[in-house]
Amino acid sequence: MERKVKVAAVSYLNTKPLLYGFRDHKVMNMMELSMDYPARIARQLIDGEVDVALVPVAIIPKMKEHHIIADFCIGAEGPVSSVCLFSDVPLHEIKRIYLDYQSRTSVALLKLLVRDHWKLNVELVETTGDYQANIKGTDAGLVIGDRALAQRHVSPYIYDLAEAWIRFTSLPFVFAAWISNRPLPVEFIQLFNDANAIGLNNIPAVVAENASPDFDLTTYYTQSISYRLTPSKRQGMQQFLSHLR
Ligand SMILES: C=C(O[C@@H]1C=C(C(=O)O)C=C[C@H]1O)C(=O)O
16 A cells, blocks of 8 residues: 555644544545644645645745645635734834744735735844734734734734735635645545535534634634635636746
């Protein structure tokens, strides 16, 4: 038998619906699952430490070979709630923006919006560890994932990046997709897709076994995140990637 497929997933609440169905699924006999934050799993997929990952789509241009293997993604057709620019002051008064080291796609999207949509003259600052405490005065911050859901209760000004992208392009946005760095057996791909769909078809069960002190998870899973990689999401993704080139 072929060796097990190494799969890496995002360790945020937004991935729980996609992973819910894997537990007792027979696809687990064919794979090993690990979890980390998006920038780390991006590195693991590029370096070949894993075969498939729910990676930030912004890293696609860095891959020698890539295959989108599933019909599911971390996307949005409206405000995504967990990818935002947080600030104490209105957008045009911001002087500096701290960038989230856990992100790849949202950092690229923020840079695009700053330049072409919002047209801001700001200093962009890379981070490597905890930086949310730096978000104060005219220093703003991009925060993603569960930490963004918490930051919503802290910062008075919240600019949702998916919402801004949709205003800018009239297209939905894809933050992350299941991508492999080599071709995989059709049987694996079919089972993998089947496992992804189970949680999405059972959102109340997914909500029942997870908890967020910061955000209503039913709303998050059914209205903020949009999980189906539809033709219009693929179009949004292509448009985003062509902006990156
Ligand atoms: C919507 C989100 O999408 C995430 C954003 C990513 C990025 O910016 O690189 C990568 C994976 C997604 O989990 C989120 O985490 O809040």
